[in-house]
Amino acid sequence: MKLITRYTDYSIRALIFIARKKGEIITASDLVENLKIPRPFLRRLLQILNKEKILKSYKGKGGGFRLLRAPDKIYIVDLIKIFQGPLRLNECIFKKNICPNIKVCRFKNRLDKIEKNVILELKPITISSLLN
Protein backbone atom coordinates (compact mmCIF):
# COMPACT_ATOMS: atom_id res chain seq x y z
CA MET A 1 0.00 0.00 0.00
CA LYS A 2 2.49 2.57 -1.17
CA LEU A 3 1.48 6.05 -2.13
CA ILE A 4 4.44 6.49 -4.41
CA THR A 5 6.00 3.98 -6.78
CA ARG A 6 9.60 3.98 -7.90
CA TYR A 7 8.70 5.59 -11.17
CA THR A 8 7.23 8.54 -9.37
CA ASP A 9 9.93 8.64 -6.75
CA TYR A 10 12.78 8.44 -9.23
CA SER A 11 11.20 11.02 -11.47
CA ILE A 12 10.85 13.43 -8.56
CA ARG A 13 14.52 13.02 -7.75
CA ALA A 14 15.47 13.44 -11.37
CA LEU A 15 13.36 16.55 -11.77
CA ILE A 16 14.76 18.08 -8.62
CA PHE A 17 18.27 17.45 -9.89
CA ILE A 18 17.50 18.98 -13.24
CA ALA A 19 15.72 21.93 -11.67
CA ARG A 20 18.75 22.73 -9.52
CA LYS A 21 20.87 23.03 -12.64
CA LYS A 22 18.68 25.86 -13.87
CA GLY A 23 18.42 25.60 -17.61
CA GLU A 24 21.40 23.35 -18.23
CA ILE A 25 20.88 20.38 -20.45
CA ILE A 26 21.24 17.26 -18.34
CA THR A 27 21.96 13.87 -19.82
CA ALA A 28 20.73 10.52 -18.64
CA SER A 29 24.32 9.74 -17.73
CA ASP A 30 24.49 12.74 -15.42
CA LEU A 31 21.43 11.49 -13.61
CA VAL A 32 22.60 7.90 -13.40
CA GLU A 33 25.85 9.00 -11.81
CA ASN A 34 24.28 11.34 -9.35
CA LEU A 35 21.09 9.58 -8.40
CA LYS A 36 21.97 5.90 -8.68
CA ILE A 37 18.92 5.05 -10.70
CA PRO A 38 19.32 2.00 -12.96
CA ARG A 39 20.05 3.38 -16.38
CA PRO A 40 17.47 1.66 -18.61
CA PHE A 41 14.77 2.36 -16.07
CA LEU A 42 15.73 6.00 -15.92
CA ARG A 43 15.82 6.27 -19.67
CA ARG A 44 12.29 4.98 -19.97
CA LEU A 45 11.11 7.34 -17.33
CA LEU A 46 12.72 10.34 -19.00
CA GLN A 47 11.10 9.44 -22.28
CA ILE A 48 7.75 9.36 -20.58
CA LEU A 49 8.34 12.72 -18.95
CA ASN A 50 9.26 14.05 -22.37
CA LYS A 51 6.07 12.77 -23.95
CA GLU A 52 4.06 14.19 -21.10
CA LYS A 53 5.64 17.58 -21.66
CA ILE A 54 7.28 17.80 -18.27
CA LEU A 55 10.72 17.67 -19.86
CA LYS A 56 11.95 18.68 -23.25
CA SER A 57 14.48 16.36 -24.82
CA TYR A 58 17.31 17.27 -27.18
CA LYS A 59 18.53 14.49 -29.39
CA GLY A 60 21.97 13.88 -30.75
CA LYS A 61 25.39 14.71 -29.46
CA GLY A 62 25.27 17.34 -26.77
CA GLY A 63 21.66 16.48 -26.19
CA GLY A 64 19.82 15.68 -23.00
CA PHE A 65 16.90 17.02 -21.07
CA ARG A 66 15.67 20.29 -19.75
CA LEU A 67 12.57 21.24 -17.81
CA LEU A 68 9.75 22.28 -20.08
CA ARG A 69 7.84 23.97 -17.31
CA ALA A 70 8.96 26.07 -14.39
CA PRO A 71 9.52 23.97 -11.26
CA ASP A 72 6.59 25.60 -9.53
CA LYS A 73 4.33 24.38 -12.30
CA ILE A 74 5.33 20.74 -11.94
CA TYR A 75 2.97 19.18 -9.45
CA ILE A 76 3.69 15.89 -7.76
CA VAL A 77 0.11 14.81 -8.30
CA ASP A 78 0.69 15.15 -12.04
CA LEU A 79 3.61 12.77 -11.78
CA ILE A 80 1.55 10.37 -9.73
CA LYS A 81 -1.15 10.49 -12.35
CA ILE A 82 1.34 9.88 -15.15
CA PHE A 83 2.99 6.88 -13.55
CA GLN A 84 0.32 5.45 -11.33
CA GLY A 85 -2.94 6.54 -12.85
CA PRO A 86 -5.65 8.53 -11.10
CA LEU A 87 -5.01 9.02 -7.41
CA ARG A 88 -7.61 6.84 -5.78
CA LEU A 89 -7.10 5.19 -2.45
CA ASN A 90 -10.56 3.87 -2.21
CA GLU A 91 -12.63 1.98 -4.67
CA CYS A 92 -15.65 -0.08 -3.75
CA ILE A 93 -15.04 -3.69 -4.67
CA PHE A 94 -18.59 -3.82 -5.86
CA LYS A 95 -18.62 -1.48 -8.81
CA LYS A 96 -21.12 1.34 -8.60
CA ASN A 97 -24.33 -0.45 -9.50
CA ILE A 98 -23.90 -3.74 -7.75
CA CYS A 99 -23.21 -2.94 -4.15
CA PRO A 100 -26.58 -2.84 -2.43
CA ASN A 101 -25.74 -0.21 0.12
CA ILE A 102 -23.44 2.15 -1.67
CA LYS A 103 -25.14 5.24 -0.33
CA VAL A 104 -25.25 3.98 3.20
CA CYS A 105 -21.88 2.34 3.44
CA ARG A 106 -20.31 4.25 6.26
CA PHE A 107 -16.92 2.77 5.76
CA LYS A 108 -16.71 3.96 2.21
CA ASN A 109 -17.73 7.40 3.37
CA ARG A 110 -14.93 7.47 5.88
CA LEU A 111 -12.40 6.39 3.30
CA ASP A 112 -13.67 9.01 0.89
CA LYS A 113 -13.00 11.65 3.47
CA ILE A 114 -9.51 10.32 4.11
CA GLU A 115 -8.80 10.20 0.41
CA LYS A 116 -9.92 13.78 0.00
CA ASN A 117 -7.58 14.89 2.74
CA VAL A 118 -4.63 13.07 1.21
CA ILE A 119 -5.30 14.69 -2.12
CA LEU A 120 -5.68 18.06 -0.46
CA GLU A 121 -2.28 17.70 1.15
CA LEU A 122 -0.56 16.36 -1.96
CA LYS A 123 -2.03 18.86 -4.34
CA PRO A 124 0.07 21.92 -3.52
CA ILE A 125 3.41 20.08 -3.61
CA THR A 126 5.52 21.05 -6.59
CA ILE A 127 9.09 20.36 -7.60
CA SER A 128 9.98 23.89 -6.62
CA SER A 129 8.57 23.36 -3.14
CA LEU A 130 11.00 20.47 -2.73
CA LEU A 131 14.10 22.21 -4.00
CA ASN A 132 15.62 22.92 -0.65
Place this chain on the structure above:
Amino acid sequence: MKLITRYTDYSIRALIFIARKKGEIITASDLVENLKIPRPFLRRLLQILNKEKILKSYKGKGGGFRLLRAPDKIYIVDLIKIFQGPLRLNECIFKKNICPNIKVCRFKNRLDKIEKNVILELKPITISSLLN
Protein backbone atom coordinates in the same frame (compact mmCIF):
# COMPACT_ATOMS: atom_id res chain seq x y z
CA MET B 1 -2.49 2.26 -4.63
CA LYS B 2 -5.39 0.97 -2.59
CA LEU B 3 -5.69 1.61 1.09
CA ILE B 4 -7.80 -1.48 1.61
CA THR B 5 -7.43 -4.90 0.01
CA ARG B 6 -10.24 -7.38 -0.50
CA TYR B 7 -9.21 -9.34 2.51
CA THR B 8 -9.67 -6.33 4.71
CA ASP B 9 -12.77 -5.17 2.92
CA TYR B 10 -14.47 -8.55 3.02
CA SER B 11 -13.57 -9.07 6.62
CA ILE B 12 -15.07 -5.73 7.56
CA ARG B 13 -18.29 -6.67 5.82
CA ALA B 14 -18.30 -10.06 7.47
CA LEU B 15 -17.67 -8.63 10.90
CA ILE B 16 -20.39 -6.05 10.48
CA PHE B 17 -22.81 -8.79 9.48
CA ILE B 18 -21.86 -10.92 12.45
CA ALA B 19 -22.00 -7.99 14.83
CA ARG B 20 -25.53 -7.16 13.76
CA LYS B 21 -26.66 -10.64 14.73
CA LYS B 22 -25.59 -9.97 18.30
CA GLY B 23 -24.22 -13.17 19.75
CA GLU B 24 -25.69 -15.58 17.23
CA ILE B 25 -23.37 -18.16 15.75
CA ILE B 26 -22.94 -17.37 12.08
CA THR B 27 -21.73 -19.93 9.57
CA ALA B 28 -19.58 -19.34 6.55
CA SER B 29 -22.62 -20.28 4.46
CA ASP B 30 -24.67 -17.51 6.03
CA LEU B 31 -22.00 -15.04 5.05
CA VAL B 32 -21.56 -16.38 1.54
CA GLU B 33 -25.27 -16.06 0.89
CA ASN B 34 -25.59 -12.60 2.30
CA LEU B 35 -22.36 -10.97 1.30
CA LYS B 36 -21.50 -12.65 -1.99
CA ILE B 37 -17.95 -13.34 -1.02
CA PRO B 38 -16.36 -16.32 -2.80
CA ARG B 39 -16.64 -19.22 -0.37
CA PRO B 40 -13.03 -20.51 -0.19
CA PHE B 41 -11.72 -16.99 0.12
CA LEU B 42 -14.12 -16.23 2.92
CA ARG B 43 -13.28 -19.43 4.71
CA ARG B 44 -9.61 -18.60 4.73
CA LEU B 45 -10.29 -15.14 5.98
CA LEU B 46 -12.49 -16.39 8.82
CA GLN B 47 -9.80 -18.80 9.88
CA ILE B 48 -7.35 -15.96 10.04
CA LEU B 49 -9.72 -13.83 12.09
CA ASN B 50 -10.13 -16.77 14.41
CA LYS B 51 -6.41 -17.18 14.89
CA GLU B 52 -6.06 -13.47 15.46
CA LYS B 53 -8.70 -13.63 18.18
CA ILE B 54 -11.14 -11.34 16.46
CA LEU B 55 -13.62 -14.17 16.03
CA LYS B 56 -14.16 -17.32 18.00
CA SER B 57 -14.94 -20.40 15.97
CA TYR B 58 -17.12 -23.34 16.92
CA LYS B 59 -16.39 -26.55 15.12
CA GLY B 60 -18.74 -29.36 14.21
CA LYS B 61 -22.40 -29.42 13.43
CA GLY B 62 -24.15 -26.28 14.60
CA GLY B 63 -20.81 -24.53 14.60
CA GLY B 64 -19.76 -21.25 13.09
CA PHE B 65 -18.34 -17.97 14.25
CA ARG B 66 -19.03 -15.38 16.86
CA LEU B 67 -17.27 -12.14 17.73
CA LEU B 68 -14.65 -12.64 20.38
CA ARG B 69 -14.46 -8.94 21.18
CA ALA B 70 -17.13 -6.30 21.44
CA PRO B 71 -17.60 -4.45 18.14
CA ASP B 72 -16.24 -1.27 19.65
CA LYS B 73 -13.00 -3.07 20.41
CA ILE B 74 -12.45 -4.21 16.84
CA TYR B 75 -10.44 -1.54 15.11
CA ILE B 76 -10.14 -1.32 11.35
CA VAL B 77 -6.44 -0.60 11.66
CA ASP B 78 -6.05 -3.98 13.37
CA LEU B 79 -7.65 -5.67 10.38
CA ILE B 80 -5.44 -3.73 8.04
CA LYS B 81 -2.43 -4.83 10.00
CA ILE B 82 -3.54 -8.46 9.97
CA PHE B 83 -4.16 -8.63 6.25
CA GLN B 84 -1.88 -6.01 4.82
CA GLY B 85 0.91 -5.65 7.31
CA PRO B 86 1.93 -2.43 9.02
CA LEU B 87 0.15 0.62 7.71
CA ARG B 88 2.86 2.47 5.86
CA LEU B 89 2.17 4.65 2.87
CA ASN B 90 5.64 5.89 2.61
CA GLU B 91 8.92 4.11 2.62
CA CYS B 92 12.11 5.56 1.28
CA ILE B 93 13.38 3.47 -1.61
CA PHE B 94 16.81 3.91 -0.20
CA LYS B 95 16.65 2.05 3.08
CA LYS B 96 17.58 4.09 6.11
CA ASN B 97 21.33 4.16 5.87
CA ILE B 98 21.89 4.51 2.17
CA CYS B 99 19.93 7.58 1.11
CA PRO B 100 22.34 10.47 1.40
CA ASN B 101 19.81 13.07 2.30
CA ILE B 102 17.33 11.25 4.48
CA LYS B 103 17.17 14.02 7.04
CA VAL B 104 16.76 16.73 4.51
CA CYS B 105 14.48 15.05 2.05
CA ARG B 106 11.53 17.37 2.05
CA PHE B 107 9.37 15.09 0.04
CA LYS B 108 9.68 12.30 2.54
CA ASN B 109 8.80 14.73 5.28
CA ARG B 110 5.65 15.73 3.47
CA LEU B 111 4.64 12.14 2.94
CA ASP B 112 5.29 11.36 6.57
CA LYS B 113 2.89 14.07 7.57
CA ILE B 114 0.27 12.77 5.19
CA GLU B 115 0.76 9.25 6.45
CA LYS B 116 0.32 10.39 10.03
CA ASN B 117 -2.93 12.10 9.17
CA VAL B 118 -4.27 9.03 7.43
CA ILE B 119 -3.46 6.91 10.44
CA LEU B 120 -5.01 9.47 12.72
CA GLU B 121 -8.23 9.34 10.78
CA LEU B 122 -8.29 5.57 10.47
CA LYS B 123 -7.40 4.85 14.06
CA PRO B 124 -10.73 5.57 15.73
CA ILE B 125 -12.82 3.56 13.27
CA THR B 126 -14.21 0.40 14.80
CA ILE B 127 -16.74 -2.15 13.61
CA SER B 128 -19.25 -0.65 15.98
CA SER B 129 -18.76 2.78 14.47
CA LEU B 130 -19.78 1.32 11.12
CA LEU B 131 -22.87 -0.48 12.34
CA ASN B 132 -25.16 2.48 11.64
Place this chain on the structure above:
DNA sequence: ACAAATGATACTATAATGGTATCATTATAT
Protein backbone atom coordinates in the same frame (compact mmCIF):
# COMPACT_ATOMS: atom_id res chain seq x y z
C1' DA C 1 -22.55 -43.47 12.04
C1' DC C 2 -23.71 -39.48 9.54
C1' DA C 3 -23.89 -34.84 8.46
C1' DA C 4 -22.52 -30.26 9.05
C1' DA C 5 -19.48 -27.40 10.37
C1' DT C 6 -14.35 -25.51 10.73
C1' DG C 7 -8.84 -26.40 10.42
C1' DA C 8 -4.87 -26.85 7.72
C1' DT C 9 -2.51 -26.31 3.72
C1' DA C 10 -1.03 -26.33 -0.89
C1' DC C 11 -1.88 -24.71 -5.23
C1' DT C 12 -3.02 -21.47 -9.32
C1' DA C 13 -4.04 -17.07 -11.89
C1' DT C 14 -3.58 -12.32 -12.74
C1' DA C 15 -1.86 -7.83 -12.54
C1' DA C 16 1.32 -4.33 -11.03
C1' DT C 17 5.80 -3.10 -10.34
C1' DG C 18 10.58 -2.98 -11.26
C1' DG C 19 14.00 -3.70 -14.41
C1' DT C 20 16.65 -5.13 -18.93
C1' DA C 21 17.97 -5.29 -23.78
C1' DT C 22 18.15 -3.95 -28.50
C1' DC C 23 17.99 -1.39 -32.42
C1' DA C 24 16.65 3.01 -34.76
C1' DT C 25 17.14 7.87 -35.15
C1' DT C 26 19.03 12.40 -34.61
C1' DA C 27 22.49 16.05 -34.17
C1' DT C 28 27.14 17.76 -33.56
C1' DA C 29 32.07 18.08 -34.35
C1' DT C 30 35.78 17.05 -37.07
Place this chain on the structure above:
DNA sequence: ATATAATGATACCATTATAGTATCATTTGT
Protein backbone atom coordinates in the same frame (compact mmCIF):
# COMPACT_ATOMS: atom_id res chain seq x y z
C1' DA D 1 31.08 12.10 -45.01
C1' DT D 2 31.64 9.88 -40.85
C1' DA D 3 32.19 8.82 -36.06
C1' DT D 4 30.22 9.68 -31.81
C1' DA D 5 27.10 10.82 -28.32
C1' DA D 6 22.92 11.49 -27.26
C1' DT D 7 17.56 10.19 -27.18
C1' DG D 8 13.27 7.34 -29.32
C1' DA D 9 10.74 3.23 -29.65
C1' DT D 10 9.67 -1.12 -28.18
C1' DA D 11 9.70 -5.63 -26.67
C1' DC D 12 10.92 -8.50 -23.19
C1' DC D 13 11.71 -10.58 -18.39
C1' DA D 14 11.50 -11.19 -13.13
C1' DT D 15 9.41 -10.55 -8.86
C1' DT D 16 5.85 -9.71 -5.78
C1' DA D 17 1.22 -8.91 -4.09
C1' DT D 18 -3.33 -9.85 -4.59
C1' DA D 19 -7.15 -12.75 -5.47
C1' DG D 20 -8.96 -16.96 -5.63
C1' DT D 21 -9.34 -22.40 -5.71
C1' DA D 22 -9.07 -27.18 -4.18
C1' DT D 23 -8.54 -30.93 -1.07
C1' DC D 24 -8.47 -33.53 2.82
C1' DA D 25 -8.51 -33.74 7.97
C1' DT D 26 -10.88 -32.90 12.23
C1' DT D 27 -14.54 -31.91 15.34
C1' DT D 28 -19.23 -32.15 17.17
C1' DG D 29 -24.32 -32.64 17.60
C1' DT D 30 -28.03 -35.76 16.56
